[in-house]
Amino acid sequence: MPSKTSKSKTKLKSSEKLRLKSNFAVKKVFKPFYTGGSVGIDNNGDYVFTTCGDKVFAVNTASGLAEKSLSHDGDDITCFKISPNGSCIVTATRSLLLKQWKWPEVQCTRTWKAIHIAPVLTLCFDSTSTLLASGSSDGTVKVWDMVRQYCTHNFRGIPGVVSCLKFHPRDLKLYGAGNDYVIKVWDLNSSKCVGSMESHVSAVTVLEFPSENILVTAGRDSVINMWNLSESNCKTPVKTIPVYETIEDLICLPCEDISDNSVQATFDFLTFGSKGIVRKWQGSSGKCISAGSEGMQAEETYGYTYGKLMPCGQKIMAVTSDHNFNFISVDEHKTYKHFVGYNDEVLDVKFLGEGDLFLIVATNSPKIKVFEIETSACHLLKGHTDTVLSIDVFRNQSYFASCSKDQTVRLWKMNKNTNMFSCVAVGKGHTHTVESLACCKLKMSFMVSGSEDHTLKVWNIAKGENSHIDLSVHHTILAHNKDINSVAVSPNDKLIASGSQDKLAKLWTVEDGQNVGTLRGHKRGIWCVQFSPMDQVLASSSADGSIKLWSLSDFSCLKTLEGHDCSVLKLSFIVKGTQLVSCGSDGLLKLWTIKSSECNKTLDEHSDKIWTLTASQNSDAIVTGSADSTIVLWEDVTEKEKEEQYQKQEESVMQYQELQNLLQEKNYKQALTKAILLQHPFTALNVVREILWQPQGFEILNEIIGKLNLDKKHILLNFVMSWNTNSRNCHEAQAVLNVVLSTTHPSDIENMHDSQTIIEALLPYSERHYQRMSRIVQQSTFVDYTFQLMKLSVNE
Structure with missing residues (x-):
């Protein structure tokens, strides 16, 4: 049986393995890049x-x-x-x-x-990139010569907003449409309107030329019109195709067999509309070839606003009204990549998968977003009908749970082989918004939810036939008098902690839902509660700006950590419970060491309140999500900074030894340069003193300093500023100052960022040294006079 001494040694060794974190640096930022337009x-x-x-x-x-x-x-x-x-x-x-x-x-x-009197809302280049047309909400269209840089034409005739513009691919003609739903044709040679094409009964959004004699137009009147431009008087479309949705964009697919002379030529085009379905149409027959195929029907509730053909011609990019980018294969009809342009407020985030390869994100949306950290690609998980507020991941990293304003909780599964996600169970029972959720820590057997209806629900997870998962309520607890903001499960799955707007944190048993303790002390509502992974300690953060650590044995407050100036919204233990990180509505992330109760680091990267944070399993990475729509991935740089500091110290020792060798060899020229590089003012002072003691020392000093660049002279001036404050060093300081001023142009000194500070520091001490030297000269003159009188008296 091991002795107490061996036990203490083992405990000491295990504690020594814990390497506390001192700093985190930004590794990757998922920031908004599209807000419409x-x-x-x-x-x-x-x-x-x-x-x-x-x-x-x-x-x-x-x-x-x-x-x-x-x-x-x-x-x-x-x-x-x-x-x-x-x-x-x-x-x-x-x-x-x-x-x-x-x-x-x-x-x-x-x-x-732009010369327009209202904002420009549409721009269009011609095929040669030499002409640019601008359409404004003032109803005017201007054409600009991009080579000679002047306005060539000013067209009027569209009442209200100009919605779209398009140059003819061959002729010098410009097509445009506006609020009157009429397509105008302007001839750039005559600077006149040469045609009006009336057929649409709503705003025209698309003007496309599959060929020189074919014009395809679409708009919000749910029809596509095809016009034969070879007709002398083209006022009515030769074909109208009903599409039964408003069209925001249209792409004509390239085809080698298209004819310029007949509108019956075979060509295909894609439409992007309000139903969120990419449809493929045949131009000659006007029939829909494909619609709603896998990947083509990407959005049910959000329509498409833009569609762009990739240069390869086989893939398209479709933009949704909620700022998502779908990259779709035209032939296979599959979405192979998805980017999120704008997340809105990030409400919760968690790591997922082995090796923390994914991020599950809850934003101000019914959809859960799963980001691949390496590629930034995103999977959208649909199921909830209202905003998702909280998510949590089970220990196996394959299942996770979510809760929403739709009063439900959902259980999701990730297929590790295909990285596909599916909802496997839905839990209903809450009567108000479900605000918080926590999964069990050991075997996947239950989860806990807290709601605005003031209740906690413990959900049993049971696998039935064919791996079907049943989600049922084990018991319901009327826990608080106000909204429950946070719930947590203890590491041994025995206790539940809840934090509420009623300023209280409470502890409950998982088995029977009995209250075993109430924690009082916060002055405002509690935003987050978390169990320590190692000790019998519970941490809580509040809107009063404090973090409290509570003992689970006697429910007393062990420590209060103060540092945030506003609400502390989230916290998380790291490094096996020896440290924790917290975030607040001030947009700051703070790193705390629990033993010393000190804030080791404050990190500022967000511009708005940080709603959520989570740490990786090994505490080497942290993710924060904010109301500024950004998700920041932080990496631990403690060891990296220690290594850099060690290398700097090692390099400094070697350079200092080199400096000592130069001084030993009396190589004062290189020694002074090395002292400036190492920024050793005292060593530089000794070198200057030794140089001045040499015969022709001032000339040698003048030669050395005269060859220094401006940066080294700047450092030397800062040395002089320090030396000049001591009368013992004033001779060396004034000598160096004399050489620097005589070998440097005044404008170069003036351009130094702290030139004013240097001058203001040098002037008073230099005047004091000058006055002292003047007094010494006067005194020496009096001594000489006295000595002469004494000589005269002796001679007499």
């Missing part, structure tokens, strides 16, 4: 361009991350367009400015006034 694709298909406030983001189609941006410094963008040759991008802003950007250098090459 124009979208585009570069000619190689490597980047998708999206509008987000005052920026146009270039999103990498492989990683899903916004790598570049065209910023307009607070001036919101109304629309943008990429030239057909892909060399430039033109953006229009609310301040009625047009900007031309050079891509991919991300360089603004030209800015000019």
Whole structure:
């Protein structure tokens, strides 16, 4: 039997293995890159361009991350367009400015006034990228020569907003439509309106040319019209196709056999409309070839607003009204990639899968989003009918649960082989919004939910025939007098903790739902409760800005951690319960060490309240989700920083030894340069002193300092500023100052970022040294006079 001494040694060794965290750094950020408006694709298909406030983001189609941006410094963008040759991008802003950007250098090459009296809402290039048309909400259309940089035409005739513009692929004609649902045709040679095409009874959203003599138009009147432009007087469509949904965008698929002379030529096109279904149509027959196929019917409740054909011609990108990007294969009719442009408020987030490869995210939406951390691709899980508020993951990392405003809880399963997700059980019983959820920690046998109806429900999970899972209520507890914000299950699955707006945290038994303790002490509502994974301790965070640690044996408050200035919304234990991280409505993430009760690090990356955080199983990564629509993945950089610090110390020791060797060899020139690089002011002072003691020392010092670059002179001036404060070192300081001022142009000194500070620090001490030297000169003159008198008296 091991002795007490051996037990203590074992405990000591295990504690030594715990490496406390000192800092986390941002590894990856899932930030919003699309809030509605124009979208585009570069000619190689490597980047998708999206509008987000005052920026146009270039999103990498492989990683899903916004790598570049065209910023307009607070001036919101109304629309943008990429030239057909892909060399430039033109953006229009609310301040009625047009900007031309050079891509991919991300360089603004030209800015000019749009001349319109209202914001520009649509832009269109011709096929040669030399002409640009701008349509405004003031009903005017202007054509710009991009080479000579002036406005060539100003067209009127559209009442209200100009909804779409399109140049003819061959003729110098411009087609446009607006609020009167009439398609206008302007001839750029004569600068006149040469035609009006009336057929639509609602806003026209699409103008497309499958060929030179065919025009396809679509709009919100649920029909597609085909026009034969070869007719001398084209006023009525030759074919009208009812589509039974409002059309927002249309893509004509490339076809080699298309004829320019007949509208009966065979060509296919895709439509994107309000029903959220990508439909494929045959132009000659007007029949729908495919609709609602797998992957083509991506959204049931959100329609499509844009559709773009990828440069390869076999894939399309469809944008939904809730800012999601679906990349769809035209032939196989499958969505092979999905990106989220805007998450709205992030309410909860958890790691999922072996190795924490996925992130489950609950946003201000009925859909659960599962992000692949490596590729940023997203899976949308449908099931809830209202906003999902909380999620939690079981220990096996294959099942997770969710709760929602629709008063239900759901159990989900991930297939590890295919990475597909499915809802396997639904729990009903709450009468109000289910705000919080917690899964058991050991075997997957139960989960707990807390609701606005003031009750806790313990749900039994049982597997039936054919692996069917049943979800039933084991018991219901009337737990609090106000909303239950948080629930947690103890590591041994014996206790449940609940935190409520009534300022109380309570403990309950899982088996019979009996209350075993009430924790009082918070002055405002409790937002989060968490059990320590190792000790018999419960942590709670509150709107009073404090974090409290409670003993589970006597329910007393062990510690109170104060550091947040506002509500602490979430907390999590890390490093086996020795540390915890917390986040608040101030947008700050704080790292605490429980033993010392100190905040080791405060991290600021979010611009709004952080609703949620979670730590990985090994505590090496943390994810935070905020109301600013961003999800930040943090990685532990403690060991990395220690290694860097060790390397710096090692390098510093080696350089210091080299400096000592130079001093030993009396190589003062290199020694002074090395002391400046190491920023050793005292060593540099000794070197300067030794140089000045040499014959012709001032000339040697002048030669050495004169060859230094401006950065090293700047460091040397900071040394002089320190030396000059001591009268013992004033001679060396003034000598160096003399050389620096005589060998450096005044403008270079003025351009130093702290030049004013240096001058203000040098002046008073220099004046004091000058006055002291003046007094010494006067005293020496008096001594010389006295000595001369003494000599005269001796001679007499």
